[in-house]
Amino acid sequence: MALSTISKGIFSFIADLGVDRVFLVPGGGNMFLVDAVGSEPRIEYVTVHHEQAAVIAAEYYSRKTGKLGVAVVTTGPGSSNAVTGIAGAWFDSVPVLILAGQVKKQDYNVSGKLRQSGPQEIDLVSMVSKITKFAKTCFSPAELPMDLKTAVDLAQSGRPGPVVLEVPLDVQSAITSWVGEPAIAEKVTDNVSLLDGLSSFCEELVTEIITAKRPLIVVGYGVKSSLQIEALRELIVSKMLPVSLTWPTTDFLSFDDELNAGRFGVVAKRHANIVIQKSDFILVLGSRLDNIQTAFKIERFGNRAKVVVVDIDPAELEKLPDRFQKFQYNLRDFIPALAIAISDADVPETRKAWISEITELRRRFEEEVFRSEIKEKGRISIYDFIDKLSNSFRGNEIIVTGSSGLSVEVFYTHFRNLKGQWIALTTGLGAMGYGLPAALGVAAASKEKIYLFESDGSLMMNLQELQSLKTLGCPITIFVQNNDGYASIRSTQENYFNRRYVGTGPSSRLEIPSIEKLANSFGFEYLVISSLDDIEQKLALAHENAGLMICEVVLLRDEKLMPKCSVIRTEDNQMISAPIEDMSPLLDLETFKSIMGQNIDPLSLRIRKLR
Ligand SMILES: Cc1ncc(C[n+]2csc(CCOP(=O)(O)OP(=O)(O)O)c2C)c(N)n1
Numbered sequence: 001m002a003l004s005t006i007s008k009g010i011f012s013f014i015a016d017l018g019v020d021r022v023f024l025v026p027g028g029g030n031m032f033l034v035d036a037v038g039s040e041p042r043i044e045y046v047t048v049h050h051e052q053a054a055v056i057a058a059e060y061y062s063r064k065t066g067k068l069g070v071a072v073v074t075t076g077p078g079s080s081n082a083v084t085g086i087a088g089a090w091f092d093s094v095p096v097l098i099l100a101g102q103v104k105k106q107d108y109n110v111s112g113k114l115r116q117s118g119p120q121e122i123d124l125v126s127m128v129s130k131i132t133k134f135a136k137t138c139f140s141p142a143e144l145p146m147d148l149k150t151a152v153d154l155a156q157s158g159r160p161g162p163v164v165l166e167v168p169l170d171v172q173s174a175i176t177s178w179v180g181e182p183a184i185a186e187k188v189t190d191n192v193s194l195l196d197g198l199s200s201f202c203e204e205l206v207t208e209i210i211t212a213k214r215p216l217i218v219v220g221y222g223v224k225s226s227l228q229i230e231a232l233r234e235l236i237v238s239k240m241l242p243v244s245l246t247w248p249t250t251d252f253l254s255f256d257d258e259l260n261a262g263r264f265g266v267v268a269k270r271h272a273n274i275v276i277q278k279s280d281f282i283l284v285l286g287s288r289l290d291n292i293q294t295a296f297k298i299e300r301f302g303n304r305a306k307v308v309v310v311d312i313d314p315a316e317l318e319k320l321p322d323r324f325q326k327f328q329y330n331l332r333d334f335i336p337a338l339a340i341a342i343s344d345a346d347v348p349e350t351r352k353a354w355i356s357e358i359t360e361l362r363r364r365f366e367e368e369v370f371r372s373e374i375k376e377k378g379r380i381s382i383y384d385f386i387d388k389l390s391n392s393f394r395g396n397e398i399i400v401t402g403s404s405g406l407s408v409e410v411f412y413t414h415f416r417n418l419k420g421q422w423i424a425l426t427t428g429l430g431a432m433g434y435g436l437p438a439a440l441g442v443a444a445a446s447k448e449k450i451y452l453f454e455s456d457g458s459l460m461m462n463l464q465e466l467q468s469l470k471t472l473g474c475p476i477t478i479f480v481q482n483n484d485g486y487a488s489i490r491s492t493q494e495n496y497f498n499r500r501y502v503g504t505g506p507s508s509r510l511e512i513p514s515i516e517k518l519a520n521s522f523g524f525e526y527l528v529i530s531s532l533d534d535i536e537q538k539l540a541l542a543h544e545n546a547g548l549m550i551c552e553v554v555l556l557r558d559e560k561l562m563p564k565c566s567v568i569r570t571e572d573n574q575m576i577s578a579p580i581e582d583m584s585p586l587l588d589l590e591t592f593k594s595i596m597g598q599n600i601d602p603l604s605l606r607i608r609k610l611r
């Protein structure tokens with residue numbers, strides 16, 4: 001019987017899962033794990049320059065491939081650096097395994113009374129207990145195969161999410177005959193079968209969908225993470241069902257598809273929110289309907305509709321108002337079952353009128369753009385850039401964006417996505433610094449050229465990963481939005497603090513270095529867009545480039561994000577959120593009533609008086 005280290009067994013097991021890329025930062029505390037990744041012929045490791053980036057890259061590898069993402073970090077600072085990435089994968093339900101080094105058992109702070117016992121020891125397991133599905137320090141080589149299998153099963157089953165396995169040095173190096181073949185896992189509690197009543201529920205649902213005059217399907221990220229995008233798309237196209245999308249499902253249908261009712265929320269195109277409030281039957285699939293999506297008033301969401309929600313997570317269902325009908329199913333089971341139940345149903349005549357109404361609303365508000373009145377020489381409006389960028393694509397591109405800031409918000413409001421594009425961001429955490437490592441994870445998973453849309457402040461937060469992209473060498477064009485720092489926070493400081501700027505731009509001690517010099521030092525080709533005159537040619541050059549390119553886009557510094565659902569101050573200094581369908585700049589009352597009917601929310605009258 002051949003003997004090897006436990007670490008080699010771990011990566012043999014991971015390679016058996018089909019995982020072919022692992023992201024890592026080496027250290028003393030994970031040295032056997034690192035050596036084992038390097039020796040596993042089926043895995044190509046990707047070295048990054050910060051553990052936060054390793055976890056983010058693993059998250060995006062998973063998003064792109066549908067497989068488990070894997071990151072290897074060392075103990076102490078390697079582990080604490082990983083925490084932000086773990087939080088991001090937790091909120092967005094992405095299966096990532098973090099293998100962390102740990103001091104050997106005899107050095108470990110067993111009582112927990114000391115701050116530290118072993119060299120660089122830190123208790124990652126306790127730190128991430130609330131943001132992981134499973135986190136364990138595995139002290140026993142004999143138990144490790146089972147712990148690993150349990151961790152991997154949990155990460156990928158039920159509502160997916162990150163898992164952490166800390167492996168002490170003496171366990172990493174333990175000699176074993178285990179070569180990574182599947183271990184028997186403990187019963188994975190998350191794998192409960194949720195099929196009770198599924199087919200009769202689907203049949204009833206079909207009747208409601210067919211009899212509704214204005215049905216709408218809300219497509220949440222759960223549809224993507226349960227790998228049901230194709231199946232749902234086929235269903236909605238064949239049954240002509242309009243969909244409302246969230247930012248992470250932007251790429252579900254092209255922007256101009258007649259069934260695409262838009263991306264709704266606090267920051268959205270006006271028609272997208274109006275359609276939600278005009279629908280009479282909404283089926284919400286795998287979307288947690290958070291405050292940013294419902295404009296802080298879940299009770300009013302779909303207020304003229306019967307709302308049915310299907311989600312895997314009972315806690316997400318429980319938080320919803322009693323007015324909603326809630327069903328706990330895994331979309332992997334539910335969507336195929338619905339497809340069968342609806343297959344023979346005819347599309348009712350009324351559907352055409354509803355689709356035309358949506359198309360009409362979209363045409364009316366699609367072009368609604370609020371450029372800054374101010375002109376600055378050598379700077380362009382982000383609205384113009386997004387417009388030209390949308391036009392410059394042909395379809396089928398891979399596009400990754402940053403996760404925070406005004407530029408990203410404008411992107412998800414105004415970008416016109418085309419057929420076949422794959423678009424991704426991490427939403428829940430909303431952290432700066434995601435763009436570069438996210439692009440790295442996707443680049444490692446894909447052979448094709450990728451595009452990254454990122455803003456200058458966020459770029460700075462994981463700048464070192466430009467080098468990881470260079471080392472990986474996959475073709476990429478990075479559009480860096482230069483608006484002199486933190487435009488979104490400057491806007492807050494303008495509105496709430498009478499323009500007392502603190503740490504948000506060059507005048508308040510926040511500077512961004514020359515993007516051109518950065519491109520040069522990291523070995524990227526450089527291009528700058530600062531005028532509309534030659535923007536098409538420049539974009540064409542960016543598309544033609546088959547290497548590594550940074551394209552700096554010099555933007556007006558302080559454009560406003562519009563339209564949006566405003567927060568309005570009342571006479572007695574209370575803050576109230578405007579109704580989701582009534583975005584600012586507010587339409588005049590008669591126009592608004594002509595769209596929504598006479599029966600509008602009284603709040604719409606009140607906010608017009610307060611203005
Ligand atoms: C890690 C992290 N720290 C702080 C914040 C708070 N924050 C939100 S947006 C923002 C500024 C973003 O600037 P930039 O990336 O340049 O985008 P812009 O708003 O300028 O388009 C900050 C500091 C955050 N989201 N994430």
Ligand SMILES: [Mg+2]
Nearest residue numbers: 455456457485
């Ligand atoms: Mg900026």
